[in-house]
Amino acid sequence: MAGSGDGTVGKALEVLDQVASFGRPVRFSDVLADSAFPKPTLYRLLQTLVSQNMLAFDPDHQTYAPGARLVRLAHAAWAQSSLVQVASPHLVGLSAATHETVHLAQLDHGQVLYLDKRNAAHPVEMFSQAGKIGPAYCTGVGKAMLAYLDPAQAEVIIAQQSFHKFQPGTLTTAAALRRELQAIRIRGYGFDREEHEAGIICIAVPILSPAGRVLGAVSVTSTTARSDLAGLEHLAPQVRDTAAAIAKDAARWSFPDHGTQSRQLAGE
């Protein structure tokens, strides 16, 4: 579904991703080095992105970096993501009740995209966490979402996984993952059994729309030092209730229309 290569826009966004994925400002030649595009094409795409403020060009160092317009757009994305808005109080509640860290995530590009994180102990952070990405095949939220996805879509995403063996317990084959997903469907929730990081375990439940569409997932994370899988399993009802509550609120949220908020962006 999230296919690559729709026309010029697709190419431009590919370049944008590329620049963003270097963790630092890059020179033209850096991008060119691992770009599929020929020099002048890449050059023009970069120019366009800069002129559109999607990339910022630093003339002092001749480098490109992700631009300001992205931050502005993301603010809009965040502010009106009904999931984030609606989930927020429920996450706080779950975090307080369990005294553990709670995550809210979504699927994007076959990966887990974390939308929110609540930690009972350190009630700070935010942008630092929101927007982070992680693998789908070895995280609790990732597997919980995959399990409830339309089978065809799930297969597409499974095919995209790297199956890198982070830990002894990491699932490293599509077959093993499919078995795990089946188990999750029967149980109603998924675990992360130290598959991604040593000592980190979690229980995760998908958030499903009334029609059964996967909207996201919630998880409660703990450490092997503090708890164990059995301990997390006791939290299953609470996590499930939280997911259900979020789903219910999300379904309600869409319609009331909030009285046409006046739009205002700029003189341009």
Next chain:
Amino acid sequence: MAGSGDGTVGKALEVLDQVASFGRPVRFSDVLADSAFPKPTLYRLLQTLVSQNMLAFDPDHQTYAPGARLVRLAHAAWAQSSLVQVASPHLVGLSAATHETVHLAQLDHGQVLYLDKRNAAHPVEMFSQAGKIGPAYCTGVGKAMLAYLDPAQAEVIIAQQSFHKFQPGTLTTAAALRRELQAIRIRGYGFDREEHEAGIICIAVPILSPAGRVLGAVSVTSTTARSDLAGLEHLAPQVRDTAAAIAKDAARWSFPDHGTQSRQLAGE
């Protein structure tokens, strides 16, 4: 410089802005209603954006909303914006020293884009604030940046201002604004004299690169209840020092190259 209308990419991003600027999920016809594009063109642009995950389409309600990829990209933008990274500790320091709210901002599309906010009293929030936009002609940070911009660029931005009279003291003409900018250049810092919001005043200083390019601005905000312009003026040296320290760190930051961070985005 940030011209509109470079080819198809520009059009697609225009549509993206448009969708983002409704504060809610929108139907096709909603977008069409205030779009310059004919029906099929708009339709295809929306399709492309959805397929690229820049917009999310909700099939249940047939609505479009800003998509997950934006959040991911913005995380990258944020994480590697040298300004934000470098400024962070200085903002904390300034906020602690002044017991007031401190802002970090940049110019985008002729508007002020807030990148960070530190409040001594409520050390929470973040995504909620980062990404917010405001007018350039009636905020302290906006005027401070305009004052030190290349005159030609400044004029372009001045021409884009709406000069809406938010408050009795709001500057409502380009001429008045130019006079104010001249005063700021002489003084070295700018004020917001309740021009945007009643009771809110601030002192702002631009952050300039060694070459004199405007990188952003810092401000300390207070209320008429707690302080006054004279009170803020006492803080001028501190704010100026903070801005200078940020500029210095920013200049240093660009080169060390951080040992090529491995890029990793997805299977795609």
Next chain:
DNA sequence: CCAAGTGGTTTCATTATTTGAAACTTGGTT
């Protein structure tokens, strides 16, 4: 039950944009 209407989608010949090999400019090195 059919006619008219609304909101969304598809077609297809026309038009405008994108493309990239090659040539060129710039600034630094030997």
Next chain:
DNA sequence: AACCAAGTTTCAAATAATGAAACCACTTGG
């Protein structure tokens, strides 16, 4: 001065975007 690497521009050919009109699916009302 000759050389080299990085960045920029040219221009005819190839490709993708365009939008008027037609179409489909579904509701509304006569």
